[in-house]
Amino acid sequence: MWRRTYLFFLLVRIYLALSPSYIHPDENFQGPEIIAGRYPGFLLRHLILSSGLVLNLSLRQSAYDLHKPLLRPIVLSRALISLPPPANVSHQHPGQIFGYTNLKTWEFTSPKPVRSLFPLWPVYGLPMQMLQCVWTETGKEAVAPRVIYYALRLLMFVLSFVLEDWAIHDLVQSPRERRVAVVLVASSYVTWTYQTHTFSNAVETLVVLWSVVMTQRILDHQHRSSVLSSALLGSLVAFGLFNRVTIPAFLLPSGLYLVPHFLRKPFSLLALSMTFILTSILAIAVDTYFYHPSSTESFFQILRSDPTITPLNSLLYNASTTNLSLHGLHPPYQHLIASLPLLLGPALLLCWYIRKPSLSMVSALSATVILSLIPHQEPRFLLPAVPLVLSSISVPRHGALRRSWFISWIIFNAMLGVLMGIYHQGGVVPAQLWLGEQQPYDSEIAQVFWWRTYSPPVWLLGGKELDTVDLMGSKAEEMMDRVLGAIDGHKGDGPRSIGLVAPRSSVDLDAWITKTKNRIVFEQMWITKSHLNLDDLDVEEDGVRGTFERVVGRRGLVIWKVSRHPEAHS
Numbered sequence: 001m002w003r004r005t006y007l008f009f010l011l012v013r014i015y016l017a018l019s020p021s022y023i024h025p026d027e028n029f030q031g032p033e034i035i036a037g038r039y040p041g042f043l044l045r046h047l048i049l050s051s052g053l054v055l056n057l058s059l060r061q062s063a064y065d066l067h068k069p070l071l072r073p074i075v076l077s078r079a080l081i082s083l084p085p086p087a088n089v090s091h092q093h094p095g096q097i098f099g100y101t102n103l104k105t106w107e108f109t110s111p112k113p114v115r116s117l118f119p120l121w122p123v124y125g126l127p128m129q130m131l132q133c134v135w136t137e138t139g140k141e142a143v144a145p146r147v148i149y150y151a152l153r154l155l156m157f158v159l160s161f162v163l164e165d166w167a168i169h170d171l172v173q174s175p176r177e178r179r180v181a182v183v184l185v186a187s188s189y190v191t192w193t194y195q196t197h198t199f200s201n202a203v204e205t206l207v208v209l210w211s212v213v214m215t216q217r218i219l220d221h222q223h224r225s226s227v228l229s230s231a232l233l234g235s236l237v238a239f240g241l242f243n244r245v246t247i248p249a250f251l252l253p254s255g256l257y258l259v260p261h262f263l264r265k266p267f268s269l270l271a272l273s274m275t276f277i278l279t280s281i282l283a284i285a286v287d288t289y290f291y292h293p294s295s296t297e298s299f300f301q302i303l304r305s306d307p308t309i310t311p312l313n314s315l316l317y318n319a320s321t322t323n324l325s326l327h328g329l330h331p332p333y334q335h336l337i338a339s340l341p342l343l344l345g346p347a348l349l350l351c352w353y354i355r356k357p358s359l360s361m362v363s364a365l366s367a368t369v370i371l372s373l374i375p376h377q378e379p380r381f382l383l384p385a386v387p388l389v390l391s392s393i394s395v396p397r398h399g400a401l402r403r404s405w406f407i408s409w410i411i412f413n414a415m416l417g418v419l420m421g422i423y424h425q426g427g428v429v430p431a432q433l434w435l436g437e438q439q440p441y442d443s444e445i446a447q448v449f450w451w452r453t454y455s456p457p458v459w460l461l462g463g464k465e466l467d468t469v470d471l472m473g474s475k476a477e478e479m480m481d482r483v484l485g486a487i488d489g490h491k492g493d494g495p496r497s498i499g500l501v502a503p504r505s506s507v508d509l510d511a512w513i514t515k516t517k518n519r520i521v522f523e524q525m526w527i528t529k530s531h532l533n534l535d536d537l538d539v540e541e542d543g544v545r546g547t548f549e550r551v552v553g554r555r556g557l558v559i560w561k562v563s564r565h566p567e568a569h570s
Contacts (some may be wrong), residue, residue, distance in 0.1 A: 002179045009186040010161065016421035017157035017196035018150060020429040023420055024199070024380065028457040029105045030115060031198040032152055035124040036100050036145075036459035100145070103458045114314040117290040118283035119243035123203055127155055145462040146433050152198055159206060160195040167209035168391050171216065171360055181391040187409070189417035190343055190386045200244050201383040207240035208250045208384035212359055215254040218268065219359075222261055230268040234275035242283040245314040249370035250384050253362040284309055324376040335372045339379040343386050345412035346405055350393040361392040419532065425454045427531030427557030431501055434526050435559070436461035445561065447486055448499035451479045452506055452536060453557065473535060476508035484520075487564055497563035499525075503533040504556035523561040531557040 022028075107115040128143075131151055135143045168185050172178040185191055195202045214233040218226040240247040262269040287308040289299060297305075317323050340348055354361055364385035371381055396402045435448060447467040450456055455470050471479050486498050502509050504527075513522050532555050539547050 002183055005183055006186050009183070009192075012417070013160070013186070013192045013196060014157055016192045016417060017153050019422050020149075020426060021193065021197075021421050021423065022425035022428045022454050023193060023197055025455050027197045027199045029103065029455070030107065030200055031120055031124055032149070033102050033457050033459050034104065034108060034115075034117070035120050035128060036102050036148070100459045100463045101461065103455075112313040112316070113287075113291055113308060114310055114317050116242040116283060116287050116310040118286045119200070119203060119239060121286065124152060124198065127151070142462075145436055145460045149429065149433070149460065153196060156196045156198060156202060160191060160202070163206045164191070164195065164209060164387060167206075167213050168387060170213045171209070171358075171391050177394070180395060184347070184390040184393075184395075185387050187413055188347075188386060188390060189413040189420060190383065192413075192417050193421045194380060194383055199380060199383070201380045204240060204244045204247055205384040205387065207236055207243065208247060208363070209387060211236045211240065211247075211251055212254060212363055212388070215258060216359060218261060219257060222264070225265045225267050226261075227267055227271045230272040231275045234272035235279045237272075238276045238279035238283065241311050242280070242287075245311045245318070246367075246371060246381060249367040250363050250388075252370070253359060253366050257359060318374065318376075321375055324374070327376050329375045330377040332372050334377040335368055335382060339377060339382050340368065340385075342379050343382060344389060345416075346408040347390060347393060350395065350405070351389065353394045353396070354392055358392050360388040364388040364392075423530055423532040423555065424534065425531065427503075427528040428453050428456055429460065430528055430530075431526060431557055431559055432456045432460040435466060435499070436464045445497050445499055448501060448559075449479070449483055449486070451500065451502045451509075452533060453501060453503065456501075476506075476512070480512055483562055487562065497561050500560040500562050502558060502560070503531060503536060504529075504558055505533055505536050505551045505554045507550065519565050521561075521563050521565050523563075524558055525561050526559040527556060529556040531555055 107113060128148060128151075131148065132143055135147075164185070165182060168181050169178060172181045195205060211233060214229045214236065217229045218233070237247070237251060240251075262272075284307050285303060287310055288303050288306075291308045292299075292302050292306070321329070364382075367385055368382060371377065396405050446465065447469060449469045449471055451471045452473055455472070456468060458468055461468070469482070471482060474482075483498060483500060487496050513520075533551065536551055537547055542550060
């Protein structure tokens with residue numbers, strides 16, 4: 001029975017993984033948006049050539065037959081280093097991979113960047129490059145952004161299915177308790193949505209889980225040195241640190257548990273330290289090259305004089321309350337009263353039913369306490385705590401209580417799964433993909449305004465010359481002024497049209513369309529109803545019922561073509 005249940009939730013997970021909901025802008029702008037404009041294989045080759053080594057890994061068709069299955073993995077892996085940049089890429093930007101225009105956020109453009117390229121490279125960059133290599137074998141020049149987007153979603157699903165579920169199997173020893181833990185994690189909407197999106201928090205969850213697994217393996221075999229497990233743990237911690245600087249909050253208990261073992265087995269500590277240092281050096285080298293692409297100094301001179309250490313920059317940035325106030329300040333109890341209930345729902349009540357104190361539960365508790373001390377708090381910061389908690393609790397054994405709890409658990413996850421997995425800003429990505437896939441249907445449209453939506457990922461346009469203007473949540477009057485200014489500012493022959501992407505729930509737009517119907521022409525070009533804009537809630541003005549009818553009843557996202565009326569133009 002539990003296997004059929006697990007398989008059902010696995011199908012739910014893959015369905016929602018391939019649904020284009022948009023939970024938070026960081027899932028795009030701190031991952032694929034950056035990598036889509038970078039060429040990881042070319043980066044690696046530059047690093048090697050900068051060291052003064054001569055690398056000649058050019059692939060010859062006579063030496064390697066691409067149709068031989070045994071040689072294909074070798075060819076692909078070497079192609080990541082030897083393949084030249086695509087022909088349509090400017091020589092001024094040797095790091096380009098697809099030639100797509102992308103938007104770099106402040107984390108990557110500040111003088112002291114706080115985000116590392118190092119974890120993005122293996123998680124997104126190498127799969128993208130391998131997809132490009134395979135795609136070119138079919139005779140096609142470039143991979144469509146739609147294919148890349150869904151390939152990355154499918155990759156995140158596979159990582160969750162393989163690594164997350166495998167870790168749960170390792171962490172829970174009892175077969176009966178393991179079955180319960182696996183089903184609980186598989187039935188959580190967090191697993192269906194957050195873990196299948198391209199979040200750094202999703203990657204952090206996998207790193208935390210496997211770090212705890214490595215720690216548990218070392219503790220279970222304390223009579224051994226466990227050099228291999230210690231070495232893997234060192235690399236995992238370094239990788240996780242450059243991915244998100246918050247990972248020590250989850251791994252502090254693991255470190256304390258391991259102190260007695262390291263005192264007895266110093267070679268374990270040596271193995272952990274060496275792999276941690278070597279992985280960190282590689283990460284610093286990659287980031288230093290990435291953030292100094294046009295320097296006149298040699299790479300190793302920069303590495304010695306001005307290395308880019310993103311975890312240190314991130315720590316210094318987040319140590320300033322002034323900086324954090326730009327992102328929103330929260331009380332210390334925010335995680336306790338908001339984040340954990342939102343992530344765990346009815347499972348939070350079962351924290352009183354812990355089977356026994358475990359490293360997993362202690363790690364989740366440690367992170368909650370430490371991260372609550374940081375003024376800026378978001379639910380996704382506690383993402384790794386979800387599988388840690390769900391693998392540690394016991395469900396009620398009493399028949400009626402057990403049935404009631406499971407019903408509440410299913411309702412909770414079904415509601416949030418549908419909301420966060422399908423409808424939450426669910427029209428943004430399809431709209432941007434649609435815009436990028438259109439032929440020049442109207443030569444006058446070269447600019448698109450986005451209003452009251454999340455920031456659209458620019459790389460999804462696939463290099464199309466289309467000016468994207470993000471008006472965010474600006475007032476209706478400001479939006480109207482910007483749109484009219486763009487139309488009236490056209491100096492070419494004939495009327496000019498611009499694109500406007502806006503949610504159907506915005507009544508301000510309805511009023512504008514009605515008021516200006518004799519002067520402005522609005523042509524609906526594209527629409528989807530799989531879009532909910534929760535940032536447009538106004539209970540104070542519309543009331544609860546009115547807000548629900550407007551936001552849910554009129555859900556959707558529309559692309560408008562806006563132009564002056566021909567008579568008004570004349």
